[in-house]
Amino acid sequence: MTSATPAVHQVSDERGDEVLEQIWEAFEAARAKDGRERDEVPFAAGSAEVREGLERLIASGQVTLSGTGGVRLTAPGREAAIRLIRRHRLAERLLVDVLDLTGEIIEEYACRVEHLVHQGLEDGICTLLGHPEVCPHGKPIPPGACCRAAKHEVGQLVVKLVEMRPGQKGSIAYLNAQDQTRLNKLLAMGILPGAELELKRRSPSFVFQVGYSQFAVDEHVAAAVFVRLER
Numbered sequence: 451m452t453s454a455t456p457a458v459h460q461v462s463d464e465r466g467d468e469v470l471e472q473i474w475e476a477f478e479a480a481r482a483k484d485g486r487e488r489d490e491v492p493f494a495a496g497s498a499e500v501r502e503g504l505e506r507l508i509a510s511g512q513v514t515l516s517g518t519g520g521v522r523l524t525a526p527g528r529e530a531a532i533r534l535i536r537r538h539r540l541a542e543r544l545l546v547d548v549l550d551l552t553g554e555i556i557e558e559y560a561c562r563v564e565h566l567v568h569q570g571l572e573d574g575i576c577t578l579l580g581h582p583e584v585c586p587h588g589k590p591i592p593p594g595a596c597c598r599a600a601k602h603e604v605g606q607l608v609v610k611l612v613e614m615r616p617g618q619k620g621s622i623a624y625l626n627a628q629d630q631t632r633l634n635k636l637l638a639m640g641i642l643p644g645a646e647l648e649l650k651r652r653s654p655s656f657v658f659q660v661g662y663s664q665f666a667v668d669e670h671v672a673a674a675v676f677v678r679l680e681r
């Protein structure tokens with residue numbers, strides 16, 4: 451008897467990737483019903499595109515069909531699905547937390563951004579976002595090596611300035627201002643990513659020190675500043 455294990459091609463394939471994500475979500479949805487892990491889920495390839503993607507996944511050894519119209523993930527397929535889902539949901543978090551996007555536009559951009567979030571970069575983004583456990587839709591983000599390492603550390607690495615306690619220090623991670631005026635105001639004050647910051651007071655306004663200068667801003671402006679805490 452010869453081994454029937456097909457070779458797994460490591461080429462990126464957007465159509466196959468999309469279908470692999472759909473299959474992963476079908477497993478998640480099934481598990482959500484009764485908490486039970488399954489070996490296979492029913493999966494109907496409704497369109498020619500999905501059918502094509504499914505065929506590619508089968509050809510590359512990531513998915514197998516069960517006799518009853520269901521699909522199974524092989525070990526490499528599972529690994530690839532986890533990686534894709536992690537990228538997609540981190541991309542969503544990036545769009546919501548950093549760029550402040552809302553609504554349907556998230557889904558549209560997340561699909562594009564996830565392809566830009568290459569391996570190696572995703573752990574950096576995950577760390578920047580404080581190792582989020584769920585996407586903006588409340589679905590779990592599969593943890594990466596960075597998350598497991600961060601388990602030993604306390605709290606998030608990047609916090610909003612408005613969530614800091616007086617006396618806490620860090621460096622400015624990024625600015626997230628919805629309107630250009632607010633962003634310009636911060637930039638004009640020299641509030642730039644990378645600069646060291648210490649929060650002095652929270653009321654009546656947010657007073658913080660950057661370099662040798664102290665600034666007092668209202669909560670609205672302070673909300674745009676994200677700080678990577680000193681550890």
Ligand SMILES: [Zn+2]
Pocket residue numbers: 539542585586587588589
């Ligand atoms: Zn999501």
Ligand SMILES: [Zn+2]
Pocket residue numbers: 573576577580581582593594595596597598600
């Ligand atoms: Zn992480």
